[in-house]
Amino acid sequence: MTPKKQIAVLGSTGSIGVQTLDIISEYPDRFRACLLVAGNNVDLLIKQAIKYRPDLAIIANENLYSRLHDALKDYGIATASGAKAIAEAMSLPQIDTVVTATVGYSGLEPTLHAIEAGKQIALANKETLVVAGELVTEKLKSSSSKVIPVDSEHSAIYQCLVGENRESIRRLLITASGGPFRTKTIEELQNVTVSDALSHPNWSMGAKITVDSATMLNKAFEIIEAHWLFGISPDKIEAVVHPQSIVHSMVEFVDGSVKAQLGLPDMHLPIRYALGEAHRLPTSQRGLQLSDYSRLEFFAPDTEKFPMINLAYYALERGGNVACIINAANEIAVAAFLKQRIRFVDIPSIIESSLSSMPYIASPSYEDYVNTNSATRLYAESLIH
Numbered sequence: 001m002t003p004k005k006q007i008a009v010l011g012s013t014g015s016i017g018v019q020t021l022d023i024i025s026e027y028p029d030r031f032r033a034c035l036l037v038a039g040n041n042v043d044l045l046i047k048q049a050i051k052y053r054p055d056l057a058i059i060a061n062e063n064l065y066s067r068l069h070d071a072l073k074d075y076g077i078a079t080a081s082g083a084k085a086i087a088e089a090m091s092l093p094q095i096d097t098v099v100t101a102t103v104g105y106s107g108l109e110p111t112l113h114a115i116e117a118g119k120q121i122a123l124a125n126k127e128t129l130v131v132a133g134e135l136v137t138e139k140l141k142s143s144s145s146k147v148i149p150v151d152s153e154h155s156a157i158y159q160c161l162v163g164e165n166r167e168s169i170r171r172l173l174i175t176a177s178g179g180p181f182r183t184k185t186i187e188e189l190q191n192v193t194v195s196d197a198l199s200h201p202n203w204s205m206g207a208k209i210t211v212d213s214a215t216m217l218n219k220a221f222e223i224i225e226a227h228w229l230f231g232i233s234p235d236k237i238e239a240v241v242h243p244q245s246i247v248h249s250m251v252e253f254v255d256g257s258v259k260a261q262l263g264l265p266d267m268h269l270p271i272r273y274a275l276g277e278a279h280r281l282p283t284s285q286r287g288l289q290l291s292d293y294s295r296l297e298f299f300a301p302d303t304e305k306f307p308m309i310n311l312a313y314y315a316l317e318r319g320g321n322v323a324c325i326i327n328a329a330n331e332i333a334v335a336a337f338l339k340q341r342i343r344f345v346d347i348p349s350i351i352e353s354s355l356s357s358m359p360y361i362a363s364p365s366y367e368d369y370v371n372t373n374s375a376t377r378l379y380a381e382s383l384i385h
Contacts, residue, residue, distance in 0.1 A: 006094045008035035011101035013044040016124045046071040090114040100125040115145045122274035124150035126225045131324045133228035148274040155270035156248035156261035173250040175242040179214040192344045202245040202265040211334045216306035223312035234316040241299040321361045321372040328376035329354035336384045
C-alpha cells in the first residue's frame with residue numbers, strides 16, 4: 001500500500017488553506033495534513049487541528065500561542081508560534097509537500113526553507129516569486145524541490161505546457177475576470193467602497209487578494225510570477241480580460257495553435273492537480289457544463305483605468321528589489337483601504353510614491369529583500385498618516 005503523502009498547509013485558515021483541507025478530506029487514503037500553520041485565526045486553527053490531527057500546529061502571532069497550546073495539549077498535538085518556528089518546521093522529515101497558501105510577503109521565508117529542505121512546493125503564494133523570483137529560482141537549481149503552481153492561471157499554463165517544447169511558445173495569455181469594477185468609469189472609481197471592492201463577480205477569495213483583483217495588481221503579479229515559473233520573457237506574456245472566468249489561461253504556439261484550460265471558477269481543481277503532483281485525481285464534484293455558458297468573451301485590459309497592470313513589465317525590466325517595493329507598498333495600502341483609512345484610488349499613488357522614494361538595489365541578497373520590505377512598509381504607512 002502506498003504511504004500517504006504528508007502535507008504541510010501554510011495558511012490553513014485562509015481560503016486556499018481551507019480548500020486544501022477539503023482535498024485532503026476527499027482523498028484520505030492519499031493525503032494527510034501533518035502540519036497546519038495560521039497567522040491570526042487561532043480559533044479556526046484549533047478546530048482544524050482537532051479534526052485533522054497534525055503532528056504540529058503553529059500560530060504566527062506569538063500573542064495567541066497560549067490559547068493554541070492550552071486547547072491542543074490534551075490531543076497529543078505539538079504546538080509552536082512565530083515566524084522562526086514556521087521556517088524551522090519546513091525541514092521536518094515527515095513532510096513531503098508544502099502548500100504555501102499564506103497571504104503576501106510572509107510566504108517567502110518558509111518557501112525558501114522548504115526549497116533548501118528539498119520539499120515539493122504547491123505554490124499558492126504568488127508574492128514569493130513576485131518579491132524574490134530571481135533568488136527563488138536560483139535556490140531551486142541546487143535543490144530537489146519541484147514547484148507546481150496552485151494559482152488557477154498558472155496551473156492552467158502548467159497543464160497546457162505538458163508535453164510541449166518550450167521553444168515553440170509564442171505567448172502566454174493570462175486571463176483576468178476584470179474584477180468588480182470592469183465596467184465602471186475612472187470617475188466612478190473615485191467613490192467606490194470597501195464593500196464594492198470585495199464583491200467579486202466570480203471568485204470567493206480572501207479580502208486582500210479580492211482588492212488586488214479590483215485594482216488588477218494581482219494580474220501584474222501573475223505576469224511576474226509566470227516569468228519566473230516558466231522562464232518566458234515578459235514581452236511574451238499578456239493579460240486578457242475574460243469576464244466569465246471559465247478559460248483560466250492559454251498558451252499560443254509558434255504554429256498559431258492555442259491551448260486553453262477550462263474549468264469552473266473553483267480552486268479545488270488546481271489544488272487537486274498540485275497535490276497529485278500533476279496527476280489527475282478522480283472526483284465526484286460537478287464539472288464544467290459548456291451548455292451553461294452561451295458566450296465566452298475576451299477583451300484587452302484597460303490600462304488607463306487600471307494602470308497597475310503595467311507595473312509587471314516595469315518591475316521585470318528594472319529587476320532588483322523593485323517588485324519587493326511594489327508588493328510591500330501594496331500590502332500596506334490595501335490594509336489601509338480595508339480599514340477605510342484611504343480611498344480605493346489612493347492605492348496606486350502610494351505604490352508610485354514608494355517606488356520613487358525607496359533605494360533601488362540591482363542585485364539584492366535575501367537580507368536586502370527583508371530590509372526593503374521593512375523600509376517600504378514604514379514609508380507607505382507614513383504616507384497614509
